[in-house]
Amino acid sequence: MAATRTTAVAGQRPGNDLASSLKDAMIAALLVGVLGFFFLALRTEIATGGLEITTRWGLWFSAIAITFGVRLALNLFVFRTSRPITRAFSGRGAAVSARLPGLGKWLGIVLFIFATILPFFIITVFPAQQRQFIDLAILIMTYVMLGWGLNIVVGLAGLLDLGYVAFYAVGAYSFALLSTHFEFIGFWTALPLAGMLAACWGLILGFPVLRLRGDYLAIVTLAFGEIIRIVLLNWYDFTGGPNGIANIPKPTFLGMDFTRGDDGVAAFLGIQYSTIHRFVYLYYIIFLLAIVTNFVTMRLRKLPVGRAWEALREDEIACRSLGINTTNTKLTAFGMGAMFGGLAGSFFATRQGFISPESFTFLESAIILAIVVLGGLGSQIGVVIASVVMIGGIELLRNIGFLSNIFGPDFDPVQYRMLIFGLAMVCIMIWKPRGLVTTRAPSAILKEKKRIGADMVSQGEGH
Amino acid sequence: MEYFIQQLINGLTLGSIYGLIAIGYTMVYGIIGMINFAHGDIFMIGSFIALATFLILTTVFGFVFLPVVLLIVLIVSMLFTAAWGWTVERIAYRPLRGSFRLAPLITAIGMSIVLQNFVQISQGARVKPLPPQIQGGVTLIEEVSDHGTIAVQLSYMQMIIIATTLILMAGFTLLISRTSLGRAQRACEQDRKMASLLGINVDRTISLTFVMGAALAAVAGLMFLLLYGVIDFYIGFLAGVKAFTAAVLGGIGSLPGAMLGGLLIGLIEVFWSGYFSVEYKDVAAFSILAIVLIFMPSGLLGKPEVEKV
Numbered sequence: 001m002a003a004t005r006t007t008a009v010a011g012q013r014p015g016n017d018l019a020s021s022l023k024d025a026m027i028a029a030l031l032v033g034v035l036g037f038f039f040l041a042l043r044t045e046i047a048t049g050g051l052e053i054t055t056r057w058g059l060w061f062s063a064i065a066i067t068f069g070v071r072l073a074l075n076l077f078v079f080r081t082s083r084p085i086t087r088a089f090s091g092r093g094a095a096v097s098a099r100l101p102g103l104g105k106w107l108g109i110v111l112f113i114f115a116t117i118l119p120f121f122i123i124t125v126f127p128a129q130q131r132q133f134i135d136l137a138i139l140i141m142t143y144v145m146l147g148w149g150l151n152i153v154v155g156l157a158g159l160l161d162l163g164y165v166a167f168y169a170v171g172a173y174s175f176a177l178l179s180t181h182f183e184f185i186g187f188w189t190a191l192p193l194a195g196m197l198a199a200c201w202g203l204i205l206g207f208p209v210l211r212l213r214g215d216y217l218a219i220v221t222l223a224f225g226e227i228i229r230i231v232l233l234n235w236y237d238f239t240g241g242p243n244g245i246a247n248i249p250k251p252t253f254l255g256m257d258f259t260r261g262d263d264g265v266a267a268f269l270g271i272q273y274s275t276i277h278r279f280v281y282l283y284y285i286i287f288l289l290a291i292v293t294n295f296v297t298m299r300l301r302k303l304p305v306g307r308a309w310e311a312l313r314e315d316e317i318a319c320r321s322l323g324i325n326t327t328n329t330k331l332t333a334f335g336m337g338a339m340f341g342g343l344a345g346s347f348f349a350t351r352q353g354f355i356s357p358e359s360f361t362f363l364e365s366a367i368i369l370a371i372v373v374l375g376g377l378g379s380q381i382g383v384v385i386a387s388v389v390m391i392g393g394i395e396l397l398r399n400i401g402f403l404s405n406i407f408g409p410d411f412d413p414v415q416y417r418m419l420i421f422g423l424a425m426v427c428i429m430i431w432k433p434r435g436l437v438t439t440r441a442p443s444a445i446l447k448e449k450k451r452i453g454a455d456m457v458s459q460g461e462g463h
Numbered sequence: 464m465e466y467f468i469q470q471l472i473n474g475l476t477l478g479s480i481y482g483l484i485a486i487g488y489t490m491v492y493g494i495i496g497m498i499n500f501a502h503g504d505i506f507m508i509g510s511f512i513a514l515a516t517f518l519i520l521t522t523v524f525g526f527v528f529l530p531v532v533l534l535i536v537l538i539v540s541m542l543f544t545a546a547w548g549w550t551v552e553r554i555a556y557r558p559l560r561g562s563f564r565l566a567p568l569i570t571a572i573g574m575s576i577v578l579q580n581f582v583q584i585s586q587g588a589r590v591k592p593l594p595p596q597i598q599g600g601v602t603l604i605e606e607v608s609d610h611g612t613i614a615v616q617l618s619y620m621q622m623i624i625i626a627t628t629l630i631l632m633a634g635f636t637l638l639i640s641r642t643s644l645g646r647a648q649r650a651c652e653q654d655r656k657m658a659s660l661l662g663i664n665v666d667r668t669i670s671l672t673f674v675m676g677a678a679l680a681a682v683a684g685l686m687f688l689l690l691y692g693v694i695d696f697y698i699g700f701l702a703g704v705k706a707f708t709a710a711v712l713g714g715i716g717s718l719p720g721a722m723l724g725g726l727l728i729g730l731i732e733v734f735w736s737g738y739f740s741v742e743y744k745d746v747a748a749f750s751i752l753a754i755v756l757i758f759m760p761s762g763l764l765g766k767p768e769v770e771k772v
Contacts, residue, residue, distance in 0.1 A: 031546070031550060034543065034546050035543075035546055035547060035550060037543070038511065038512045038515045038516075038543060039511070039581065039582065039585040039586060040585055042515050042519075043585065043586055043587070044511075044514060044515055044518060044586060044591055045587070046589060046591065046592070050593075050594065051514075051518055051591060051592070051593065052518070052522065053515065053518045053519060053522065053523065154565075160565070160568075208753055208757050209753075209756075209757075211757065211760050212756055212757075212760055213760070214564075215492070215498055215711075215715065216711060216715075216756055216760060216761075216762075218498065218568075219498075219707060219708060219711045219752070220752065220753050220756060222704065223708065223749035223752055223753060224749075224753070226704065226745065226749060227745075227746050227749050227750070230742070230743065230745055230746050231746065233742075234742040234743065362700070362704075363576070366572045366576075369569070369572070370569055370572065370573070373565050373566070373568075373569045374569070377565070415580075415583075415584055416580075416584065418576055418579075418580045419576075419577060419580035419581060419584065421576060422573045422574065422575070422576030422577035422580065423573070423577055424573075425569060425570065425572065425573030425576070426554070426555050426570045426573040426574060426577065429559065429566050429569050429570045429573065430555070430558045430559065430570065433559055433562040433563065433566040434562075434563065434566070
């Protein structure tokens with residue numbers, strides 16, 4: 001398909017267009033037929049006395065027909081014509097991104113102000129669904145914070161970490177265990193402790209991998225993530241095993257709980273009690289934590305250690321020959337990233353009130369890494385955009401009830417969520433391989449500021 | 464001692480399966496330098512195709528002679544899984560060739576999520592049990608003592624798995640060292656640009672690498688199905704991570720390394736569950752990986768990376 005497509009674009013004759021498009025669409029349909037035969041046409045079901053095969057020819061044929069139609073339409077109107085209908089769209093996109101450096105700064109400020117007033121905006125505009133939307137905002141903000149934390153390790157220091165969820169888990173379990181074992185420890189006391197513990201784990205896990213590069217580093221961090229999850233799952237006496245830890249205390253506001261009684265926050269502030277207050281409060285906690293993460297990262301980029309991270313990402317050998325201590329540089333990157341992961345983890349524990357190893361699978365690491373890479377490595381605003389698109393996008397899929405009218409009552413959009421999530425990851429990456437926000441200003445400049453184009457930055461090489 | 468030998472046999476069997484999957488990882492890594500995260504799920508796809516083919520042959524067509532049935536299942540699942548491998552490469556990796564390094568890694572993770580969920584939706588989330596098809600075996604050692612009889616069993620299934628792996632490995636080594644395809648592959652591995660200047664169709668060679676990796680994963684899928692008798696949409700993840708660990712342990716990019724790594728991971732897992740605890744067998748495998756890499760950063764048989772400045 002690739003060969004035919006490129007040659008057709010290079011030197012096509014108008015008369016040949018339809019024929020070759022048809023042929024290509026037929027090949028695509030045939031491929032779907034072959035691939036789908038064992039999965040769409042057949043289905044193995046558990047029946048009495050063993051497995052049995054059921055057939056679904058209708059589904060198979062419609063999949064083939066849809067592929068043929070879509071591929072033909074794409075060929076005729078996008079891939080093989082000199083004036084693709086998407087041209088206007090992509091031209092406009094390029095124009096926007098050319099003005100992005102100036103825009104990015106403003107976009108950041110606008111997003112910050114919007115995020116500050118977001119809960120009140122939701123309460124006034126969508127009073128019926130306020131709880132659901134604020135919950136979604138909290139979830140997206142959590143991923144923004146995790147993305148920013150991982151951005152230090154992957155985006156700035158260029159160390160590919162596939163086990164970031166381990167630190168998230170350490171933070172969550174630290175807070176959960178501290179608060180359930182010691183009465184006097186609340187969210188605000190446990191938060192710095194959890195951050196410190198996660199940072200310690202970052203250093204402990206960082207030490208053995210100092211000599212490793214690129215993909216070796218990736219697999220060892222993945223292994224560490226899995227080790228921590230397996231230990232949490234099997235150390236029954238300490239972590240509760242698969243049952244997890246329940247009854248984790250909620251965060252307090254100046255020592256007061258969000259309850260209806262006289263000693264609650266609502267009574268203290270003299271406002272009408274409402275359950276939504278606690279969610280608004282949670283939103284502001286994670287917002288504050290995320291902003292702190294961003295602020296610290298931005299400041300660190302201007303300090304020697306931040307410069308050393310970026311130098312390490314670009315070229316380790318040059319870095320070492322200039323006298324930078326790569327051991328310390330790597331360890332601080334791991335430690336900082338782990339600390340923010342741990343802070344986000346203890347927030348997760350207090351928000352959920354219940355944690356179990358189920359929440360800390362490799363998929364979480366993959367989602368966080370995907371957010372960082374899709375956003376554009378090293379770009380802070382890109383992480384925000386990618387989190388909103390990916391996390392907000394999958395949550396929206398929960399609510400598309402109208403599709404059941406089309407596909408019948410058995411159609412459950414929830415089970416297609418991850419499928420669409422994966423497809424979106426693939427498509428966005430192919431569409432914009434360097435992430436959604438590709439240009440970035442260099443942090444160190446000599447005399448005047450020059451923009452670095454995406455193709456000039458060899459960021460995130462992983463070694 | 465008998466217990467030890469029995470565990471050794473079990474470990475070698477499991478290790479063969481890991482080794483077969485690990486070859487797919489190591490070949491792809493050698494040729495384009497990327498972690499094909501979806502490879503574990505290709506293995507899962509292979510085992511589902513094998514299951515469906517087996518059921519069609521036995522229940523719909525009523526074949527009963529097992530060796531012929533298994534041979535047909537093997538060929539069909541290799542062919543169809545190879546088609547899946549080709550398609551994944553075509554959709555998710557080829558457009559990103561020459562792009563920066565993390566891009567294909569992310570599409571690979573995306574493809575892995577897609578394949579898992581596609582199979583979950585189309586085939587259901589419940590496990591598919593298949594009753595054991597090949598039973599019996601040979602008793603190698605039998606010792607009667609006061610405590611009862613201790614026997615070392617080598618089942619026919621284990622023999623088939625080890626023998627198939629050996630044959631495939633031998634054939635594969637010949638393919639890489641003697642045929643023009645193998646030469647093209649090694650050339651692409653060394654220098655892709657130079658290879659294309661010398662008239663090697665690089666895209667085709669890379670596609671064939673994926674096809675071969677997928678076919679071997681299909682064999683592993685069939686073995687897994689016959690050995691354990693239960694499959695579900697999630698088996699690909701853990702097997703994939705283990706096999707990748709094996710490939711890295713043996714030195715990624717090296718074929719004998721992948722097989723050696725696979726056998727080692729299989730042995731570590733089986734011995735750890737036999738002598739210590741079943742729960743922590745994965746921890747043991749991953750810890751050994753970390754320890755080996757700390758002392759030998761390019762794996763057991765890998766060539767150390769020389770970086771020109």
